Amino acid sequence: MAKIVVDPVTRIEGHLRIEAEVKNGKITNAWSSSTMFRGVEKILSGRDPREAWVITQRICGVCTTVHSLASIRAVENALGIKIPDNARILRNIIIGSQNVQDHIIHFYHLHALDWVDVVSALKADPVKTAKLAQSISDWPKSSATYFKNVKNRIGAFVKSGQLGIFANAYWGHPTYKLPPEANLMAVAHYLEALDIQREYIKVHALLGGKNPHLQTFLVGGMATPVDPNSENALNADALALLMKLQNKVKAFVEKVYMPDILTVAPFYLEWAKIGGGIGNYLSYGDFPDADGKNWFPRGIVLGKNLAKVYPLDEKKITEHVTHSWYAYKDESKGLRPSEGVTVPNYTGPAPPYKYLNTDGKYSWVKAPRYDEKPMEVGPLARLLVGYASGQKEIVSAVNGFLKKVNAGPAILFSTLGRTAARAIETLLMVNKTFEWISELEANMKKNDLDIHNHKWWEPDTWPKEAVGYGWHEAPRGGLGHWIHIENKKIKNYQAIVPTTWNASPRDARGAMGPYEASLIGTPIADPRKPLEILRTIHSFDPCLACAVHVYDGKGNETAAVKIM
Amino acid sequence: MSSLSSTPEKHCCPPGGYFQAEADRILVLGIGNVLMGDDGLGVHVVRELQKVSLPENVDIVDGGTKGIELVPYCENKKRLIIVDAIDLGREPGELIVLKGEHVRRYLGETRCSMHEVGVSDLLSVLALLDIQPGEVLLIGLQPEKIEVGMDLSKSLQDNLQGIVDTIKDMIHA
Numbered sequence: 001m002a003k004i005v006v007d008p009v010t011r012i013e014g015h016l017r018i019e020a021e022v023k024n025g026k027i028t029n030a031w032s033s034s035t036m037f038r039g040v041e042k043i044l045s046g047r048d049p050r051e052a053w054v055i056t057q058r059i060c061g062v063c064t065t066v067h068s069l070a071s072i073r074a075v076e077n078a079l080g081i082k083i084p085d086n087a088r089i090l091r092n093i094i095i096g097s098q099n100v101q102d103h104i105i106h107f108y109h110l111h112a113l114d115w116v117d118v119v120s121a122l123k124a125d126p127v128k129t130a131k132l133a134q135s136i137s138d139w140p141k142s143s144a145t146y147f148k149n150v151k152n153r154i155g156a157f158v159k160s161g162q163l164g165i166f167a168n169a170y171w172g173h174p175t176y177k178l179p180p181e182a183n184l185m186a187v188a189h190y191l192e193a194l195d196i197q198r199e200y201i202k203v204h205a206l207l208g209g210k211n212p213h214l215q216t217f218l219v220g221g222m223a224t225p226v227d228p229n230s231e232n233a234l235n236a237d238a239l240a241l242l243m244k245l246q247n248k249v250k251a252f253v254e255k256v257y258m259p260d261i262l263t264v265a266p267f268y269l270e271w272a273k274i275g276g277g278i279g280n281y282l283s284y285g286d287f288p289d290a291d292g293k294n295w296f297p298r299g300i301v302l303g304k305n306l307a308k309v310y311p312l313d314e315k316k317i318t319e320h321v322t323h324s325w326y327a328y329k330d331e332s333k334g335l336r337p338s339e340g341v342t343v344p345n346y347t348g349p350a351p352p353y354k355y356l357n358t359d360g361k362y363s364w365v366k367a368p369r370y371d372e373k374p375m376e377v378g379p380l381a382r383l384l385v386g387y388a389s390g391q392k393e394i395v396s397a398v399n400g401f402l403k404k405v406n407a408g409p410a411i412l413f414s415t416l417g418r419t420a421a422r423a424i425e426t427l428l429m430v431n432k433t434f435e436w437i438s439e440l441e442a443n444m445k446k447n448d449l450d451i452h453n454h455k456w457w458e459p460d461t462w463p464k465e466a467v468g469y470g471w472h473e474a475p476r477g478g479l480g481h482w483i484h485i486e487n488k489k490i491k492n493y494q495a496i497v498p499t500t501w502n503a504s505p506r507d508a509r510g511a512m513g514p515y516e517a518s519l520i521g522t523p524i525a526d527p528r529k530p531l532e533i534l535r536t537i538h539s540f541d542p543c544l545a546c547a548v549h550v551y552d553g554k555g556n557e558t559a560a561v562k563i564m
Numbered sequence: 565m566s567s568l569s570s571t572p573e574k575h576c577c578p579p580g581g582y583f584q585a586e587a588d589r590i591l592v593l594g595i596g597n598v599l600m601g602d603d604g605l606g607v608h609v610v611r612e613l614q615k616v617s618l619p620e621n622v623d624i625v626d627g628g629t630k631g632i633e634l635v636p637y638c639e640n641k642k643r644l645i646i647v648d649a650i651d652l653g654r655e656p657g658e659l660i661v662l663k664g665e666h667v668r669r670y671l672g673e674t675r676c677s678m679h680e681v682g683v684s685d686l687l688s689v690l691a692l693l694d695i696q697p698g699e700v701l702l703i704g705l706q707p708e709k710i711e712v713g714m715d716l717s718k719s720l721q722d723n724l725q726g727i728v729d730t731i732k733d734m735i736h737a
Contacts, residue, residue, distance in 0.1 A: 040599055043714060055714075058599050058628060109632065157692055194689055198636040212630050212637070 016503055016542050018515065018533060019356060022524050027533075030512075030519040032503045033356055033363035041342045044493040048459070049075045049485050050219045052493065056481065057213055059495065060543060065098050065204075066474035068217045070481040070495070075219045078468025078483050084450040085290055087221035089440045090207060090234075092287050092295075093242075094214070095472065096429045096436065097203045100249060102475035103379070103426040104200075104257060106541045108193035111419065114535045115264055116178060116186040119171035122155050124184035132181050133188075136259040141192070142185075150188040170529045177267040186264065189256050200249045206238050221452030228444050236444075242437060250430045253423075261423045262404055265416060272407070275415030275536040277518030278374050279304040281381035282501070284312065284480065286473035287432070290439075295432065296394075296473055299385040300370060304413050306388040312370075314469060317480070319496065320367040320507040323360070332508050334369055337482040338467055340494040363505040367513060368496050376514040377477030377501045378540060380412065380421035393432075397424050415518070418539040459488035474498055476541045499543045515540065590622045590735055591641045591697070595648040595683055597629050602707035602720050606647040612728045622735050631682025632689050639690060644697035645734060646683060647727070649707040649720075656708035657719035659727060667702045703731060 021029040040059050044052055053071035057064040069091060076083065083091075126148035133142035158166065178186070207224060208214030216224040227233035265272075285298030300310040318334025321327070327345035328335060335341065347361045356362040368375070375381075386394030387409070401424050402409060411417055443449075456462065466485045471478065477498030484492040504513030512520075515537055522532050594610030596603045610626045618624070621642075627634050638644050650660045650670070662670055671684040690696045705727060708717040716724070 040712065043599055043712060055599065058597060060629075064628065064630070105632070153692075153694075191692065194632070194635070194693055197632075198639065198693075201633060201636050212625065212627055212633055 016499075016537075017356075018519070018537060019358060020519055020530070020533060022527050025523055025525075027519045027522045027524060030516045031356065031358040031362055032365070032505060032513055032515040034365045034503060035348075035363075040495070041493050044490050047490050048488070049078070049483060049490050050457075052483070052490060053217055053219070056495070060497070063102075063474055063476065063497075063543060064213050065094065065208075066472055066479055067481070067495070068214060069095060070470045070472045070474075070479045071483075072217050072219045073470025073472060074468050074481040074483040075470070075485075076468070077470055078466040078485055079219075079456050079462055081220050081453055081456045083221045083453055086226055086440065086443055086448065086451045087453075088288055088290070089436050089443070090216075090222045090224065090226075090451070092436045093433055093440070094204070094207055094216075095474075096287065096433045097200070097246075099429050099473075099475045100253070100426050100433075101197060101200055101203075102541075103422050104193050104249075104253070105197055106475070107257065107261075107419070107422060108190045110541070111538045112186055112190060112260075113166070113169055114531065114538055115176070115268060116190075117171055117173070117176040117183050118154065118158070118166055118169070118187055120176065120178070120180045121183035121187045122151060122158070122180075124151065124180035126151060126184070129181040129184045129188075132263075133185050136263050137255040139255040139259075141188075147184055147188055150191060151184060153191075154187055170531045173529055173531045174525050175531060178264065182263060182267070186260060189260055192252070192256065196249060196252045200245055203242060203245050206242055206245075207234065218452055220454065220457060221450075224451070226440065226444055226449050226451060239437060239441060243434075246430070246433055246437070253426050253430050258423050258427060261420055265405060265420065268416060271416040271535065272411035272414045274522055274532075275418070275518045275539060276304070276413040277516075277520075278376050278512075278514045279413060280370070280373050280375045281384045282312065282370055282375035282377050282478055283382045283385040284471035284473055284478040285385075286471070295391075296382050297386050297389045297391050299389055300375070301381075301384050301388050302373070304410075306384065306409060309385060309388045316371040317496070318369050318372075319500075320369060321361075322367070322508040323358075323505040324363050324366045325361050326366065334367075334372075334508070337480065337494040337496055338469070338484065338492075340482065340492070342494070363503075365500055365503050365505060366496075367504040367507040368501050369507055372507075372509070374504060374507070374511055374513050374517070375501055376540075377498045378418065378421075379425045379475075379477075380418045381477060382473055383421045383425060384412065393428060397428050415536045415539045422541070462488060476543055477501065497543070499540075502540045503542060515542075587640070587642055587698075588621050589641050590643045590645065591638055592622065592624050592645045592647060592731060592735070593627045593634065593638065594625070595627050595629070595646060598714060599712060601709055601711050601713045601715065602649050602705075602717055603710045604714070605649040605705055605707065605716065605720060608716055608724065609647045609727055609731065612724065613731065616728075616732070618732075618735060629682060631685045634686050635689055635693070635695075638686065638697060639693070639695035641697040643699045643701065643734075645731060646700065646702045647731065648683070648702065648704045649710070650702065650704035651707055654706040655719075656706050656717065657723040658706040659723065659730065660704055660706060661730075662702040664700075667700050670702065701734065703727065703734070 017033045017035055019031045020027050053068040056067040056071040059067050127144045129147040130142055130144040204214060208216035216222050225233040228236045281301040285294035285296055287295035298312050300312055318336055320334040322331045325346045327343045348356055383394055383398055387398050469480055469482045471480050479498055480496045482494045502514045506512055518536050524530055524532055594606035596606040598604035598607045607626050610624055613624050625637050652660060705720050705723055708719045
């Protein structure tokens with residue numbers, strides 16, 4: 001297989017690269033690296049803190065909204081600004097729907113094809129496919145004619161040579177386990193998910209303006225007015241349309257997404273024992289209610305022990321650079337993000353290179369640690385912290401799922417668990433959004449239309465110096481922004497994105513990051529086609545395009561592929 | 565920056581407009597990362613176009629580095645004009661226009677930046693869902709340097725008006 005060259009890229013999130021050693025058919029060692037420098041912090045210094053969110057929303061090409069929110073929360077935290085209730089509700093609706101939308105895209109378009117063989121789908125019998133689909137839900141589209149059309153459409157697309165999104169895959173790999181009919185059903189749902197998403201994205205147009213980058217955020221609240229009697233505000237008509245879109249996506253999640261997970265999972269039960277990794281989980285918590293209590297709770301679960309949740313102490317978050325291409329004065333320990341520095345120190349090989357020097361520094365990703373321990377973040381971390389905290393809705397949703405697959409919570413500590421958690425969470429968030437819409441309606445009925453706290457808008461009202469942080473549970477996991485304001489300007493800015501936690505390289509003590517640890521012990525059927533690595537890394541929902549390199553026991557590269 | 569007027573700007577946009585799929589609509593889609601110097605060209609051009617008066621059937625969208633999230637903005641348009649930094653090893657600032665098969669070939673072969681993967685996926689999805697624009701054009705300037713920073717390099721700055729005028733001509737063509 002030809003080596004795919006990873007150029008320096010222009011998107012700041014950068015490339016992910018995995019190097020793995022395989023012995024006797026199993027991964028024995030792994031390194032996770034990003035080969036692209038992220039240096040956005042230096043753009044922010046000296047700027048008005050109120051405009052930081054406009055810049056941070058461009059940090060990542062995919063997750064724009066989440067960086068806006070973390071940034072305004074950081075400024076509000078630093079300046080002690082309380083936001084009006086309507087702003088809280090609008091933010092919950094926006095981030096809830098963002099999670100739902102991202103999870104659907106992730107499962108169908110970034111992960112499903114690790115389990116679903118498109119080429120096998122072309123051998124399926126549409127009549128049998130319809131029978132299978134009808135047996136799992138009463139989704140109205142599941143007819144033989146429908147599946148026959150899908151099969152023809154995909155066949156024509158593949159034949160035309162426009163592989164595009166279906167390229168770079170290992171069709172026919174021996175670890176694809178689904179029968180052709182299940183493959184065809186999943187491919188049909190892949191297309192439906194694209195349709196649903198192009199409809200559901202209009203939620204954001206309703207709430208944040210017709211712009212792929214939401215314009216509605218504001219330090220101190222929101223910019224989109226709510227007023228039942230105004231044409232130029234979020235009014236009753238807009239709320240009705242919002243409900244309609246929510247109902248549509250709810251039907252899809254209940255009748256397609258979750259049933260698909262439950263149909264596919266039994267064919268891949270060995271993946272409930274693979275990919276667990278670190279076993280420490282961090283959730284910042286999010287979705288505050290009117291009293292400020294988070295619907296998804298904040299906390300830490302250690303060593304896969306669901307009997308105890310530790311409180312999250314901001315002071316225990318540090319970032320190490322011992323194996324990252326940055327310089328600290330003392331690299332034997334981490335620095336708190338509020339005191340963090342971003343001084344690049346590239347010591348890696350000059351491209352083009354074959355391997356990184358993984359004994360030394362080998363990644364542009366820093367190594368965040370909580371109380372000196374690596375942490376996994378993401379939907380699974382959120383659900384486990386919620387489950388262990390006894391949050392009723394989460395406990396009930398997780399137990400409901402476990403009952404359906406006839407297993408205990410131990411299966412969640414795995415690649416399959418991560419993928420299931422994302423679906424369980426999607427369902428929870430879809431349903432909760434209706435409550436938030438009702439809250440907003442109730443406020444509007446009381447003529448409470450306040451969306452912005454102007455009190456601390458003018459920089460003259462600010463203290464000479466202020467520090468703060470903004471936390472948000474983004475689709476991919478806990479996101480934190482740290483800000484230091486001095487003389488009305490940003491003095492220092494640091495962000496720890498979810499993928500930084502998960503894709504972290506080793507730390508000062510040599511402890512692996514979550515991706516690295518999750519790959520150890522994974523069986524590899526064919527080292528030239530490391531589909532198994534993609535399954536586990538994709539289950540984290542990495543926010544990077546990736547390059548995976550697999551070595552055989554002698555250290556020769558046997559494959560180089562790009563994870564999309 | 566619009567969000568920094570002394571009283572916060574209020575605005576809300578009911579859906580419609582960009583999502584209208586009438587057969588005569590043209591979309592100018594600016595692509596790129598404004599934090600990475602010349603890579604942000606498409607967004608800079610779109611910001612210039614937003615200042616001028618354009619025919620009613622033209623929509624202008626800042627797509628940043630997004631990919632398939634842009635599907636609803638692009639579907640069934642008469643013409644999709646993608647504006648981006650285009651690296652073909654020419655003189656910095658040189659105007660480049662790619663049409664038809666050349667667009668796909670450029671996106672498929674070079675892949676020198678992440679968002680080009682995104683645009684490539686966007687076009688694949690539009691094809692897969694059979695909602696392709698009637699015509700896809702890719703217009704841009706040869707970048708000089710792509711590194712952290714929010715300004716275009718001088719060679720691109722000097723040619724910014726030229727590309728804006730060319731796009732205006734394309735819209736009226």
